[in-house]
Amino acid sequence: MDDMTTTAGALTNAERDILHEVGFADESTRAGTSILADQTMRMALSHDPGVEILPLAQALNTYDFVQGLMFGLVDPEENEHVRLVAEHMHDPLGHFIWVKPGAKVKLPVQSFTLLETPQGRQFTHDITLIDEGAEVEMLSGSAVPASVRKGRHISIGETYIRANATCRSVTIEHWGPEMEVHSYGWSRMEAGATSTSTAIMMSPIRHHASHSVSILDAGASATSQAVVFAPEGTSRVLASEARLIAPGARSQDVTRMVSAGGVIENRALLVGAAAGTEGFLGCDGLKLTDAGEIRAVPSLSALAEGTQLSHEASVGRIDGEKLAYLMASGMSEDAARDLIVQGFLSLSDDQIPASLRARVAAMVAEAKSGGM
Amino acid sequence: MLEIEDLCVEVAGKSVLDGVTLHLPPGELHVLLGPNGSGKSSLLASILGLPPYRITRGAIRLDGVPLTDLPLHERARLGIGMAFQRPPGLDGVSVSAFAEALGAGETLAREAAALDLTDFVRRDMNVGFSGGEIKRWEILKLFLQDPRLMLFDEPESGVDLEHVIAIGQAIRRMVRSPDRQDRPRAGLVITHTGLILRHVAADCAHIVRDGRLIHSGDPQTLFTHIQTHGYSVPDAA
Numbered sequence: 229m230d231d232m233t234t235t236a237g238a239l240t241n242a243e244r245d246i247l248h249e250v251g252f253a254d255e256s257t258r259a260g261t262s263i264l265a266d267q268t269m270r271m272a273l274s275h276d277p278g279v280e281i282l283p284l285a286q287a288l289n290t291y292d293f294v295q296g297l298m299f300g301l302v303d304p305e306e307n308e309h310v311r312l313v314a315e316h317m318h319d320p321l322g323h324f325i326w327v328k329p330g331a332k333v334k335l336p337v338q339s340f341t342l343l344e345t346p347q348g349r350q351f352t353h354d355i356t357l358i359d360e361g362a363e364v365e366m367l368s369g370s371a372v373p374a375s376v377r378k379g380r381h382i383s384i385g386e387t388y389i390r391a392n393a394t395c396r397s398v399t400i401e402h403w404g405p406e407m408e409v410h411s412y413g414w415s416r417m418e419a420g421a422t423s424t425s426t427a428i429m430m431s432p433i434r435h436h437a438s439h440s441v442s443i444l445d446a447g448a449s450a451t452s453q454a455v456v457f458a459p460e461g462t463s464r465v466l467a468s469e470a471r472l473i474a475p476g477a478r479s480q481d482v483t484r485m486v487s488a489g490g491v492i493e494n495r496a497l498l499v500g501a502a503a504g505t506e507g508f509l510g511c512d513g514l515k516l517t518d519a520g521e522i523r524a525v526p527s528l529s530a531l532a533e534g535t536q537l538s539h540e541a542s543v544g545r546i547d548g549e550k551l552a553y554l555m556a557s558g559m560s561e562d563a564a565r566d567l568i569v570q571g572f573l574s575l576s577d578d579q580i581p582a583s584l585r586a587r588v589a590a591m592v593a594e595a596k597s598g599g600m
Numbered sequence: 601m602l603e604i605e606d607l608c609v610e611v612a613g614k615s616v617l618d619g620v621t622l623h624l625p626p627g628e629l630h631v632l633l634g635p636n637g638s639g640k641s642s643l644l645a646s647i648l649g650l651p652p653y654r655i656t657r658g659a660i661r662l663d664g665v666p667l668t669d670l671p672l673h674e675r676a677r678l679g680i681g682m683a684f685q686r687p688p689g690l691d692g693v694s695v696s697a698f699a700e701a702l703g704a705g706e707t708l709a710r711e712a713a714a715l716d717l718t719d720f721v722r723r724d725m726n727v728g729f730s731g732g733e734i735k736r737w738e739i740l741k742l743f744l745q746d747p748r749l750m751l752f753d754e755p756e757s758g759v760d761l762e763h764v765i766a767i768g769q770a771i772r773r774m775v776r777s778p779d780r781q782d783r784p785r786a787g788l789v790i791t792h793t794g795l796i797l798r799h800v801a802a803d804c805a806h807i808v809r810d811g812r813l814i815h816s817g818d819p820q821t822l823f824t825h826i827q828t829h830g831y832s833v834p835d836a837a
Contacts, residue, residue: 549688552650556684557702557745558676567701571692571724 239263239270242373247340250369250400251584255338259364262323262339266348272323278331278362280324281339284353287324294324297355301386301414301441309382309410313351322353322383325366327393329359336365336581343372343379343404350381360390360418365581369400378406387415389448394422398580400591405432405461413440417448419474426579427454429464430591432490437465444505446474454483455573455592458490460519469497472535475504482510486569489519497527500535507536513543514572516565566593601626601786602647602749607658609646616642616653618811624749626784629775629800631791631819634808635831640790641685643808644751647788648682649675662749679779681747683738685754685790689727695737696721704744711743716766731758739770746780752789756796768799775800794823807831 243265244252255261260274260281269283287294304314313320323339343350358364372379381403389395403409417423421444429436442450450470458464470479485492498507511524526539546568554564573592580588602624609617617639624630632640646653647660649672660667667675690698699708699721712718717736726734735755742750752771756764775787789800797819805819807826815822815833825834 547688548651550690552672553684553688553690554698555671555673556648556650556676556682557698557741558673559701560673563701564673567693567697568690570697571690574692 243342243344246371246373247342247369249587250340250371250402251367251398251587252338252340252369253583257335258338259333259335260325260337262325263342264322264340264352265342266344266350267321269321269323276331276333276335278328278333279337279364280326280328281337282324284320284322284324284355287355288320294355297357297386297388298353299386300388301416302384302412310384310412312382313353313384316351316353320353321351322355325354325356327358327362327364329361329390331359331362331364333362333364336367336583338367340368341370341381341383343370343376343381343407346376346378348376348379350379350383352381352383354383354385356385356387358387358389358393358395361392362390363394364396366395366397367581367584368397369402371402372404372407376404376407379404379408381407381409381411383411385411385413387413389415389417389421389423391418392420393418396424396579396581398426398428398584398588400428400588401436402431403433403436406434408434409436411436411438413438415440415442417442417444417450419446419448421445421448423450423452424579425450425452426575427452428575428588428591429454430457430594432459432462433464434461435463435465437467439467441469441471442479443471443473444477444479447476449478451480451579452482453575453579455575456483456485456492456494457573458485458487458492458520460489460517462490464491465493465495467495469499470507471499471501472505472507473501475502477502477505479507481508483512484573485511485513485522485524486516486573487513487520487522488516491521493521493523493525495525495527497529498537498539499529499531500537501531503532503534505532505535507538509539511539511541512572514569515543515545516569601663601784602788603659603661604647605659607643607646607660608656609642609653610656611642611652611654616811617646619658620808620811620813622806622813624786624788626786627776628803629772629787629789630804630806631789631797631800631802632806632808633791633794633822633826633831638808638831639811640808641753642811644682644753644788644790647749647751648672648680676745676747679748680751681742681745681749682751683735683742683753683755685757687726687734687738690725691727693725694722695725698725699744702744704746707744707746708740711740714770716763732760732763735759735767736763739767739774742774748779748783748785750775750785750787752787754790754792756791756793761795764795765799768796771796772800794827797823807833
């Protein structure tokens with residue numbers, strides 16, 4: 229099988245080590261790999277004929293239809309951050325991943341972003357097209373070397389999941405502790421499409437605002453879970469919206485948040501815009517100290533008769549009875565607290581690829597009341 | 601091994617134990633009998649140091665070491681373990697993760713089979729467990745902890761007869777065998793139904809009533825007495 233490769237220089241071992249922490253594996257074990265480092269696409273490679281990965285700038289010149297996908301889900305004037313990215317529309321930085329119609333991709337496709345320059349600035353735009361009837365597992369993440377503490381990253385992601393396609397995705401984020409990140413994701417799921425996504429946001433970061441909008445057509449189904457940890461000095465604002473626009477669309481979104489002194493704001497909106505739609509929002513928070521804040525704001529908007537929407541939200545502290553129960557076996561209070569926090573943040577194994585489970589479990593285990 | 605002298609305990613200002621004295625020698629297994637609310641569970645909780653019980657007078661010693669000023673986890677590390685009556689569910693904390701945290705992963709694999717809990721290890725602790733599963737898990741938990749003094753709070757309640765036998769045998773096996781450092785153990789069991797008595801071979805029974813330990817004697821004799829005369833002192837019946 230011929231590889232389809234675009235590279236601007238091989239990754240160093242140090243870069244591989246950094247990326248490994250957020251789920252990267254050697255490209256030979258993946259169906260396709262996309263690596264963006266600072267201002268360069270360092271790797272855009274596929275081993276699978278059903279997957280094509282190109283730098284977005286190249287994809288725009290190669291396929292006319294990509295122009296229709298770019299800013300197809302969001303207006304370039306949406307807000308100041310989107311405008312900033314749109315200003316680079318003539319020479320966009322980011323990837324185009326295309327899983328072709330009917331492709332059943334056995335190995336995962338991985339895409340990662342590295343910010344290697346202290347005080348660096350990144351404005352990226354990624355487009356993912358999972359074509360009709362295709363099936364794929366996507367692993368993505370972001371990372372910085374230990375030397376990068378400050379920097380700014382703004383990203384736009386537009387994802388098209390065509391009719392009856394299936395996408396399972398896991399995203400692991402590990403930015404610098406004093407960075408400012410704004411990430412925007414828009415996705416359009418056509419009839420019968422299925423998406424299962426997991427987001428892991430455990431590392432300290434000065435400010436991360438993420439905004440996502442998903443539009444689900446008839447019979448489309450989206451299941452998402454996220455675990456969010458905020459040690460002191462971290463601020464995370466998550467805003468999400470799922471629009472169920474045709475009968476049979478279903479969405480389930482569960483977020484678990486732990487504040488160890490940091491601030492987490494989770495605003496989730498579920499819109500039932502057609503009869504026969506069904507959605508659930510779950511936001512659970514655990515507050516470990518008196519510092520910081522958890523604000524959970526789940527909202528339901530029913531626009532059509534026959535839409536069924538529900539939500540559950542809770543924020544609490546570690547249950548004293550559970551703590552005592554574990555300590556009664558000889559665990560110190562700190563060890564008992566850690567075990568309870570890890571349990572609270574644990575993710576469903578069946579939503580995480582086997583190759584990533586150990587890494588994800590290790591990241592969750594590192595979440596302690598004192599931070600990672 | 602365990603010496604309790606004139607123990608008075610209160611919860612939120614209300615007396616729950618009043619002048620309890622009890623001695624439990626190494627290698628012995630004693631049972632506590634008494635009506636609901638008599639103070640049996642309060643006594644076990646006070647020995648272990650569970651909140652919100654507050655000792656107002658008296659002493660508890662394990663092998664001569666005073667316990668009353670020690671925090672819960674230090675008492676557990678000294679060798680006290682308890683099978684809870686109604687343990688809390690711990691979402692996301694699997695039985696195997698708990699065992700690993702205790703450094704008892706190998707013990708889990710070995711002992712789970714004996715209690716018919718082999719498929720248990722991946723489940724979250726006490727989440728979705730049936731009444732019988734909770735009891736068997738609590739016994740298995742003690743195997744993992746390997747305490748010298750074992751406290752059992754109604755281990756047979758909610759358990760079918762077949763598993764009462766298994767639990768009774770497990771309790772007897774644990775209490776009668778030495779710990780991993782080859783030291784003798786001892787056990788204190790609360791029982792309501794008395795079903796467990798047939799299987800644990802207790803050495804002594806104590807009747808607790810209104811926060812007081814009112815009588816001690818042979819377990820089977822006392823249980824027979826209670827069945828006909830209630831929780832009273834046999835000589836006075």
